[in-house]
Amino acid sequence: MQILDPASSLSRLLRLVGLIAVVSSSASAELWHRPWVGALVVLSWLGWAGWLASPLQSALERISLSAMAIGGGLTVTQTAGSAISALAAVFIAISLVTEPLWFGPLLALGTTVLMGVSILLGGTGRALLGLMVGAVVIGLAGWSRRQGRAVAERNRLLVEQNRIIRAERDRAAALAERGRIARDIHDVLAHTLGGLVLQLDAADALLEAGEVDRAAERVKASHELAVSGLADARRVVGALRSERFDTAAELRRVIDEHRSAGGVLAERVDIAVNPANEQVAVALTRSVQEALTNARKHAPGQPVTLSLRDSAGQVEALISNPVAVHRLSLGGTGSGAGLLGMRERIEAAGGTLAARKEGDRWTVRILLPQK
Template identity: 30%
Template sequence: MYHRIDPVLPVIVGFLQVFLTMGAQYWQLRNPDLGRAPLTWWGYALLLVGPLALALRRRAPVAALVVTLIATSVYLLLDFAYGPVFLSQIIVVFNAVMSGHRRTAWLSSGAFFLFVIAYATWFIPHRASLFHHTAVAAYLLLTLTVAEFYRMRRERLAERERVAREEARRQASEERLTMAQELHDVLAHNISLIHVQASTALHILDDHPEQARTALSTIKQASKDVLTEMRGVLSLLRDGAPRSPIAGMAHLSDLAERSGLRVTLEVTGQERPLPAGIDRAGYRIVQESLTNVSRHAPGSRVTVRVAYAAEEVTVTIEDDGAGTARAEAGLGSGNGIPGMRERAAALGGSLTAGPRPGGGFRVEARLPLPPSTDQKEPN
């Protein structure tokens, strides 16, 4: 990846190394026992090698590290003023760790430490003390430790951001799947209803025109409903767009009237508002069940029972199978009952479906309810 050269840091570090070394030289030359030599053009050049290498620290972090350490070592061997020259080295070691070259940074720092021990033992007039060696080791370890700390912190932040992006992607995928399921349910129910009613209207148009008019009215209402529901589902794609609350248990009576079937709705227990997921799932299960009756046993009598209990709501749909109209071939998708089971299972519930002993078909869904917040604890 291309990295542009940032000249600001090299200029600042070069300025500090040159002028701070000049200040250090003033005091170190006054002590002949230190054995320091005055700066020459070689010394100034070596002081600027490290800052120049910093300009390439992003493009070539290992090369910048090696060049800086070599220049610092040569500078020490020439006995110039001791101290400020290490500023560049701190930065390149830190940069090498942060850029992922941890082993190189640790090995090169260890090699430099051994060089300093040898230099302070055999190449200066007075052998350095144990305190000097400990201070050099501490300076190198502190640089490496701080660099490792910031590297781990940056990796944790990057991992946190990655997890957040993955979670956002997962939620978006779940929302798309939910929308696809909603659209499937809306279209399957209403298109099946329109098909059945259109077939009925064509069949009785000549002999019973008034009944055909009723079927056409049902088709008109069903087409309006499917447009309204699709608009509500697709509005989720637009921020702040309101969604019509038509897919809920409170609208089962409207659903029964629009189905074109002879539906009896029975509600037992204390009727109350349900969580959005359970409310929508119960409605869709009833809708899919009525769609299946329209497909496979049109004209049958259907009973929808909703039983509210403290811990669950039970939805039961039964038809007598005694349809007065002919079932339309080619309408079954094969996904109705599995889809209903998936809805119930996703909420921690269950769904059973199968023929009734006396004829017809029965679907029963049990959807668990969260504990009611308005229930009072016993004294």
């Protein structure tokens, strides 16, 4: 079922009322004694009726307004209805933003000329000035109306553009959040599962050697690592989002987990690491965690050094380990997106990351703003 626009319905009703008023004020028996006058009056009626029925931005609308101007302008001295039709045509043609800018002034000029001809032929020259002034006033009113409609349309377009911009901004924020969550999930899985593989491999080797107690310790450490990974996953999905991110405590936990997974780590912290920006704090912690996981994966048993210091107002984290001589089976696991995810996370937080081989060591250098 088609729903009618209330504003459009009211406009049609007002046009119908205007047509009735023009016809009733022009329907005089004296008009029909001069056929040409009657024909022009009827032309103005037909123009009004066509305007009543015409859709916007159509040829019928322009033809109808032209008929109102011609029929009403040439008989303006004969009936009041003709004057109404002529002046209404001027006002409507100028005020319509759906019509070209040239159409309104051209029709207004033509209507004014036709009214002048009608007045001069009718022998009532004193009324010429009054009608000319009236046409100018009506034209200015129509122009004001057109400008008001144009401003309203621009405002509507601005509101629509703002709505689209807000929707795109929300979509971009949602995509950025999804990317952040994906990076966090990757870090958690890489850290936890990589550590579990190392611990369980060690436990299996100890069991084969008959060292049951030490193997049990490795299994217990694996359980603690799994519990910690589960807690990290809950943080990622927002279960702990309302809590303040404690950078120092998180870094200490990451370091302890690395050591409990069998990693050897020498740490040096020259500053109190506690960035005010949570995004910076999370990026630093997760990147250090990923770097330590990669060190255990690609160079297990090799000593890793971690240093944190102030570098020109920035937090500098340096993680370094010797490069493994032989390629290990665990080093071939994973999607290879860890380093890419680290770089994306660091750059999103306003920092830089450089990872490369320096001599016989693999070095990851991270720079992040303190605030």
